[in-house]
Amino acid sequence: MPKKDNPKNPHNPPTDPTPPPEPTPSNGNIVIDPVTRIEGHLRVETAVAGGRVSSAWSTSPLFRGVEPILKNRDPRDAWMFTQRLCGVCTYVHGITSIRSVEDAIGVAIPEQARLIRNLLMGAQWIHDHIVHFYQLHLLDWVDITSALTADPAGAASADRQISSARNRSAAYFDGVKQRLQTFAGGGQLGPFANGYWGHPAYLLSPEENLVMMANYLEALRVQIDAAHMHGILAGKNPHPHGMIVGGVPLNKDLTSNRIGEFAGVSNKARDFVNNYYLPDATWLAARYSDYATIGGTENLMSFGEFPLGAAEPDSLYFPRGAIFNRQTSAVQPVDTGQISEHVTHSWYSGSARHPSRGQTVPDYTGINTADRYSWIKAPRYQGQPMEVGPLARVLINYGKGHGATVQVVNAFLQKAGMSLAGMYSTLGRTAARAIETKVIADVMSTWVGQLSPSPGGSEMPFRSTFTMPDAGSGVALNEAPRGALGHWLNYSGGKISNYQMVVPSTWNFGPRDSANVPGPVEQALIDTPVADESKPLEVLRVVHSFDPCIACAVHVFDPKNNQRFKVQAL
């Protein structure tokens, strides 16, 4: 195609830009940049001593600045913008924004809308967790080149051992093997090129590797069904648009056939979770038992999710709470007034503040791990770094005696040969994701039965009407698939004056705080073994277990003076 400009669409490419900063001087540290198989952009640097990580730094190198874009807009439009923080957890930032507006204006939503929202959120978790395990995380544990040498009959036998619900033939596995060989044989490995294949930390047999690769391919299909759930209840996925302040807009299309369609795809996803995802995660946990002592953190927090009524946090199906120093049985209540965001090691000037009074002045100085090194701030709760996400939710549920969770966790621990203490680890985090997917897929089958078709004829029966006060402020707390999410909104004259978001990957991937205490991922990486510094597979395992989702983690808003920012490109 000729590279010819369209005269009707003139443009002015930027010329003579400021040169970018010099690369960080090499000090022997291992730098992984880009970290792939994640959402967004992430750089991880580790110092290694004696074959183990002695220090780690997490850097987000992308700044999009969504919050200043929100200023002066109609708060009821904000969800469209915040939804674009992330196209992976695509429902979550939208609904949290909507709920912050509903909190500000004091509108209660209809019961059916609450139900539909819970189903949409549940579908989001199921989709995200399946994709994370198979597409984003599995290749850290599974060597595709080993799978190419597998005996298909042996794979069929291993398959039945992993889950008795499966009965796939040697011919099936031979087909998978041939499909994988089309990459290797053709010389174009495509997305599988240049992995850390053959690394000594890969422990599965060729047959186990082939089974897992077969499920990698199966999961590609199943996640499509999971996304289908959003299509049915909210128009499309990613970025479902069937959302509105006051409830849900879905009216005409919610027929009993559609509800049946939803039940069909959600049951299919549930079967996959029961017969593939959870058994595969359990199997990996048993085969990689070393990782039950690698990659843990000390403190966990969850805002809770799935309101079963109007009262929060009392009606939440997954409770709100915090665990300090791994004291699983001593879950503390959460007071969001005790959240602060530190910027000492982030590319902003200013001091630690509560998000409702957040102030951010970008001040880029290049990566200097001794000083500032990330666009992510460092949020702290009661001054402590907190891990958020599936592990936090599952252990907080466990500590609070959440029946369904306790049952699935205990069954997992028994099969994997792990103790509850072992959950504070890379394996625990990866398993917790599968465990909660089962809990949610199970309860969703009950919720689907409570859906009733749109009555038809009336105008938007699942939406409460409201009058918009001229000014207000609101807060919404949710659980994204990756963890605790809060939106803080202030508006006046009908326009947004301040909007702050503290998102899961800010908690998990934030840098050191003003007391130089590392963030959760930075802590988790300490003591991770590294067998081959040119192939830091073990580091990737720990980082991926957090399911990094970075695009949403970076945002800025200066409520006082939107223009007051400076950039120093060194």
Next chain:
Amino acid sequence: MKPEDKLDKGLEDKIDDLVTKKGVTRRDFMKFCGLMAATLGLEASFVPKIARAIASAPRPPVVWLQFAECTGCTEALLRTADPFIDDLLLEKVSSEYHETIMAAAGDHATACLDSAVSQYAGQFLCFVEGAVPTASGGIYGMIGNKTMLQIAREVLPQAKAVVCVGTCASFGGLPAAAGGLTGARGVRDATGISTVNMPGCPPNAVNIAALIVNYLLNNQLPGTDRYGRPNFAYGNKVHSQCPRRGTDWCLKGFGCKGPMAVHNCPSVKYNGGTSWCVQADAPCKNCTTPGFWDSMTPFFDYSGSY
């Protein structure tokens, strides 16, 4: 049908092999080829040609770059409900670099990009997702110690063609909306390189698949409008195709931008033809037009009746 359009024995075998490996039927495969033909506005006689192109074309190398983005465009492709989309992604093109799915990480990943660009210079298709931050020399977006602007300038001129996936890569999109601090621009705007633009937030995966099929078929990209949007997908107004037009269920009183928007949403829909915005009672936001985050807001008309 011309003789060469009929399925020859060799092709029959290839298709049989393809559908057997997939565990789907021949009929599913031909249905998919039919969907591609319909999306591209081609006559039914093209269906066997499309089948041949999918079943036997060599795998063109593809580089997929991600700049200031939310990964929604990649996800749109991954989540589309047709059994042959993953074929297109994994087997019918050779995905040399795509950060979301690639096994390699860090310098091993960067090496994949460098080698694809040099090995396939002038041959690879480059898909771009996300806007390019240009303020302050591009320091708001960096990968592997290079600015995204620098990466775009190094890689894109080496491509055979550049396809912008989504409104951000096409026109700047969300990070370029009023109030943005990063100088984000669409790829054409930031680099001066001509692009085919597939806007949408996210764009429809069926259209991207059709663009790839068209490429396998003709070894070239489709004709576009003045915004670089392929005519086959962006040639008609949403409202003129909308099944609610002229009914009591029309959302125009609720702020629907369908009368201004061009996209084939009402016919192709999303998630395997499950639904689309208006079907879920959500007004169209005209997400395929440049600057829609500013020119189409507020998105709802709460004073209007519906």
